[in-house]
Each structure stands twice: as C-alpha cells, then as structure tokens.
Amino acid sequence: MSASRVLVLHLGLLAGLFALQFVLPAYHHGNLARIMVLAAYAVGYNILFGYTGLLSLGHALFFAAGMYGMALMIQHGGASPAPALLAGVLAGAVVSGLLALLALRTTGVAFMIVTLMFAQAGYLTILYFAEWTRGDEGFVIQQAQRVLWGIDLSQPTARYFAAWALFSLVFLISLWLVRRPFGRTLIAIRENEERVRMLGYDTFAHKLGAMVISGTISAGAGAAYGLLFGYAGASFASVQYSIFPLLWVLLGGAGTVLGPFVGTLFMFYLIDLSSGITSAYMLIAGVVLVLLTLFAPQGLVGELRKRIFRGLP
Amino acid sequence: MTLLSTRGLSKSFDGLQAVTDVSFEVAKGDIHALIGPNGAGKTTLVGMICGRVAPSAGQVIFDGQDITDLPAHRRIMLGMAYTFQITSIFRGLDVAENVALAARRRHPAPRVAEAVAKALRQVGLAPYSDETAGNLSYGHQRLLEIAMGLVQQPRLLILDEPTQGLSEGEIAGFKTLVRDLKSETTLLLIEHNMSVVMETADRVSVLNAGAILAEGTPAEIRANAAVQAAYLGTSDA
Numbered sequence: 351m352s353a354s355r356v357l358v359l360h361l362g363l364l365a366g367l368f369a370l371q372f373v374l375p376a377y378h379h380g381n382l383a384r385i386m387v388l389a390a391y392a393v394g395y396n397i398l399f400g401y402t403g404l405l406s407l408g409h410a411l412f413f414a415a416g417m418y419g420m421a422l423m424i425q426h427g428g429a430s431p432a433p434a435l436l437a438g439v440l441a442g443a444v445v446s447g448l449l450a451l452l453a454l455r456t457t458g459v460a461f462m463i464v465t466l467m468f469a470q471a472g473y474l475t476i477l478y479f480a481e482w483t484r485g486d487e488g489f490v491i492q493q494a495q496r497v498l499w500g501i502d503l504s505q506p507t508a509r510y511f512a513a514w515a516l517f518s519l520v521f522l523i524s525l526w527l528v529r530r531p532f533g534r535t536l537i538a539i540r541e542n543e544e545r546v547r548m549l550g551y552d553t554f555a556h557k558l559g560a561m562v563i564s565g566t567i568s569a570g571a572g573a574a575y576g577l578l579f580g581y582a583g584a585s586f587a588s589v590q591y592s593i594f595p596l597l598w599v600l601l602g603g604a605g606t607v608l609g610p611f612v613g614t615l616f617m618f619y620l621i622d623l624s625s626g627i628t629s630a631y632m633l634i635a636g637v638v639l640v641l642l643t644l645f646a647p648q649g650l651v652g653e654l655r656k657r658i659f660r661g662l663p
Numbered sequence: 664m665t666l667l668s669t670r671g672l673s674k675s676f677d678g679l680q681a682v683t684d685v686s687f688e689v690a691k692g693d694i695h696a697l698i699g700p701n702g703a704g705k706t707t708l709v710g711m712i713c714g715r716v717a718p719s720a721g722q723v724i725f726d727g728q729d730i731t732d733l734p735a736h737r738r739i740m741l742g743m744a745y746t747f748q749i750t751s752i753f754r755g756l757d758v759a760e761n762v763a764l765a766a767r768r769r770h771p772a773p774r775v776a777e778a779v780a781k782a783l784r785q786v787g788l789a790p791y792s793d794e795t796a797g798n799l800s801y802g803h804q805r806l807l808e809i810a811m812g813l814v815q816q817p818r819l820l821i822l823d824e825p826t827q828g829l830s831e832g833e834i835a836g837f838k839t840l841v842r843d844l845k846s847e848t849t850l851l852l853i854e855h856n857m858s859v860v861m862e863t864a865d866r867v868s869v870l871n872a873g874a875i876l877a878e879g880t881p882a883e884i885r886a887n888a889a890v891q892a893a894y895l896g897t898s899d900a
Contacts, residue, residue: 534760535767548735548736549815552734553736
C-alpha cells in the first residue's frame with residue numbers, strides 16, 4: 351500500500367469523525383466522544399503491546415496517573431485545566447519511566463506479573479490516601495473547574511471537539527512513530543529482539559522509550575477522560591482498566607494504527623447493543639469475542655491488512 | 664596486523680568447562696576459519712567475542728581496544744557483525760526491511776536504500792526485496808543473514824556456520840561470495856564444511872574440547888596428525 355493511500359485512509363477516518371458530530375443524535379454523539387478518549391488510551395497501549403510486543407497488565411496505573419495528576423491539581427492545587435492536564439501527562443511520563451526501569455528487567459510472563467502488581471499497588475495507594483482521593487467513591491470535578499481557554503468542556507459539542515482533537519493528536523503521533531526508524535526498530539524488537547541487539551541496537555533503551563511514550567499517551571487519555579466527563583475515581587486504576595485496552599487492541603488489530611479505534615468502537619457498541627437485548631449481555635459479548643478470536647485472530651484491522659491492504663502500518 | 668585477539672578466554676556453564684584458556688588472533692584482511700567437532704565450543708567462543716556470552720575469565724581485544732566489558736550492541740557499533748548459526752531473521756518483515764534494519768545503524772538515512780540494494784545484489788537476493796522474509800527458501804534466508812551482515816560494512820564479519828543446510832550449488836556460490844568479500848572485510852568463519860574451509864580460508868584454528876588444538880594454513884592443518892586424529896579422522900566431513 352503506497353504511502354499516500356495510507357495517509358488518505360488515516361486522515362479520512364479523522365475527517366469522518368470530525369464530520370459525524372454534526373449528524374449524530376445526542377446519544378451516539380456522547381458515546382463517540384467517550385470512545386475517542388478511550389481509543390486514545392488504546393493507541394497508547396498499542397505502542398507497547400502491538401508494536402513492541404510487550405504485554406503489560408498494568409496500564410491502568412498510567413491512565414490513573416494522568417487522571418489523578420490532573421484531578422488532584424484542580425481539586426487541591428486550585429489549578430486551571432491547562433496546567434492540570436500538563437501535570438497529568440507529566441505524572442504518566444514519570445510513573446511509566448520508573449516502572450519501565452524496573453519491569454523491563456523481566457520479559458514475557460514475568461513482565462505481565464510485574465506490571466500487574468505495580469498497577470495494583472497504585473490502585474491501593476489511591477485507596478490508602480482516601481483523604482485526598484476520596485477512594486472508591488472518587489470525586490466530581492465541577493463544571494466551573496472544567497473551562498479550558500474559555501471553552502466549557504462539559505458542553506457536548508466542546509467535549510466532542512476536545513475528544514476528537516486528543517484522539518487525532520495521538521493517532522497521528524502513532525502513525526508517524528511507527529513509520530520512523532525508531533518505530534521500525536520497535537517492530538523488529540517485537541519480531542526478534544536478540545537479532546536487533548546483534549545489529550547494534552540498544553534494545554533496552556528502545557523498550558524504555560516505547561514504554562514511556564505508551565504510558566504518557568495513556569496518561570494523556572486518563573487526564574482528558576477525567577476533565578471531559580468531570581469525575582475521578584479509583585475504579586479507573588483497577589485491573590479492569592488494564593484489561594480493557596488489551597481487549598480493544600486485540601479486537602481491533604494489535605500492531606495496526608487503526609486497530610485501537612476500531613476495537614474500542616466495536617467493543618463499546620457490542621456491550622451497548624447487547625445490553626439492550628438481555629441483562630445477560632456479557633454472554634453475548636463473550637460469544638462474539640470467542641468467534642472473533644477464532645475467525646479473525648489478528649483483529650479486525652489485522653485481518654483487513656492480511657486480506658486486502660497489505661503493507662498497512 | 665591483528666584485528667581481533669583473545670587472551671585466556673574461558674567459559675564454564677555450571678561447572679561444565681565449555682571453553683578453556685583460548686588465546687588466538689585474527690589478522691586484518693584474513694579469512695580466518697574456526698573449525699572443530701560438534702560441541703568443541705565454537706559457538707560459545709564466538710559468543711564471547713561478540714558479546715552474547717559473558718566470559719568466566721580472559722579478555723577480548725578488538726582493534727587494540729579491550730572490549731571484554733562492552734555490551735553486544737556497543738561491540739557491533741565498533742564494527743563487528745554477526746550472523747547466527749540458526750537462521751535469525753525478521754520472518755514477518757519484508758526482505759528489504761530486514762536489511763534496512765541492519766543498515767540504519769551504519770548509514771545516514773538518505774543512503775540506507777542504496778546500501779540495502781547493494782547488499783541484496785551482492786548476495787543475489789535483489790529480485791526478492793519485497794518478499795516476506797519468512798517465505799524465502801532456507802538457502803535464501805541464509806543469504807539474507809549474510810546480506811544483513813554485509814550492509815553494516817563491518818570490519819570483522821563473523822559467520823557462524825553459514826553453509827549449514829545449503830545445497831551443493833548454493834555452497835559453490837557462497838565460496839565465490841566469500842572470496843569476493845576478502846577485499847572489503849575480515850572474516851571469521853565458523854564452518855563444518857571442509858571444502859569451504861580448505862578453499863577459502865587463509866588461516867585455520869582448530870578447537871577441540873574447548874581448547875585450541877592447532878593453528879595454521881589449510882595445508883598445514885590438513886597435514887597435522889593431531890587434527891586428523893581428533894577431528895578429521897572421526898568426522899563425516
């Protein structure tokens with residue numbers, strides 16, 4: 351697939367998402383804003399899992415670091431949204447860098463367990479400092495505290511536009527990154543790390559970089575989620591929120607730029623639609639997921655790449 | 664002039680002495696073959712030279728610099744290139760990208776494509792550059808490994824059993840390639856195939872039970888009684 355067609359396809363998605371806000375009914379309009387923020391989280395996860403081949407079970411730690419880095423600045427620091435967002439992103443960069451230094455000493459299952467354990471420690475830390483974080487119950491960020499550069503982010507249109515802007519930014523970063531030499535080296539590490547090392551690359555430094563980029567994007571999504579939807583709670587640091595991006599990326603297609611969005615959209619509406627049919631909606635969702643892993647093991651976009659768009663990044 | 668030397672290099676794995684007190688030198692511009700029966704410690708020795716295996720004792724000196732404590736990727740950057748005994752390529756990526764990954768460490772970005780094309784031409788894989796590497800035949804995958812080594816323009820190219828599993832015709836092509844490379848680089852060749860060793864090498868070191876048994880020109884090695892007893896006489900080669 352030629353570089354220009356790749357660009358048209360990816361920019362087309364962003365243009366389509368931008369245009370949709372004018373035609374969607376209110377319910378789906380709200381859903382899509384949420385999906386775009388969550389998809390930004392999945393894009394971050396995909397950098398580490400899909401492209402570098404490192405399966406983390408602790409990304410909720412980064413998502414929550416962004417969310418609480420932002421929310422605590424507003425709630426207790428009296429900051430306005432812009433510096434608070436920045437604080438959230440920085441918190442994610444620092445936390446992912448520190449965790450990378452420890453966790454990257456391991457590989458495979460040990461890496462999964464180490465990331466899972468640190469994320470659980472992060473979750474418990476949030477509960478422990480309940481005086482500040484309000485623990486499980488969490489806290490609401492008031493409408494007046496959510497005005498960014500004069501734009502009230504609690505309004506649906508502004509919120510949609512902010513979610514779109516965030517998603518577009520991380521989506522384009524991801525598209526750019528995986529076509530750069532650095533990103534190509536990450537893909538090579540996923541394919542055969544020992545060979546990369548014996549070509550003269552410092553694979554540890556590359557994996558460290560991938561994990562910080564991944565964690566920082568995840569934190570950006572977490573900070574935006576808290577700000578756009580006006581709430582920060584410990585459930586966002588729970589293991590569930592580490593599993594979600596893994597599922598989204600697997601369904602959409604690990605190691606594809608489009609996959610995280612497609613997977614998040616698919617999973618969101620799968621649960622949304624099946625819960626309209628029966629209270630046992632997780633059963634329907636579960637069966638669909640099993641079918642997908644049987645018949646599209648590389649995810650939706652992964653299958654597309656295999657069958658039609660060879661060379662899709 | 665000596666490009667690579669080892670001094671008293673030893674390695675033991677949990678008490679098993681794989682390599683014992685090996686000191687040898689590779690002269691610049693030579694094709695230096697390292698031979699020995701299975702289990703003689705050849706791959707372990709080369710692993711210590713290129714940094715995949717940490718030595719228990721001894722030193723590795725490359726171009727006058729003690730590199731014993733350098734990690735593998737730093738040694739590669741000094742001008743070593745290593746091709747694996749068991750084919751180790753990026754099976755899911757295309758052939759050109761395999762070589763480009765090797766080239767990017769050495770060449771500035773605008774020259775990578777040119778260097779990749781040249782290396783692929785040298786080993787005869789130019790027609791396959793868009794093919795997925797995993798779809799290549801085994802012999803072509805071995806050649807791809809060599810192209811990945813060549814494109815780095817190494818000062819020392821270490822080839823670990825490059826002809827293993829190749830057909831007679833492919834081996835003949837490989838001999839020609841190796842002789843052509845002599846003008847460009849120094850080669851350390853770990854090899855089982857005696858015809859390749861005898862026809863291409865300038866010097867041969869024989870490793871047996873983890874120690875250097877003999878060293879000399881191919882003719883001297885062929886005439887060496889100890890080598891015949893330990894290796895040639897008992898081998899099917």
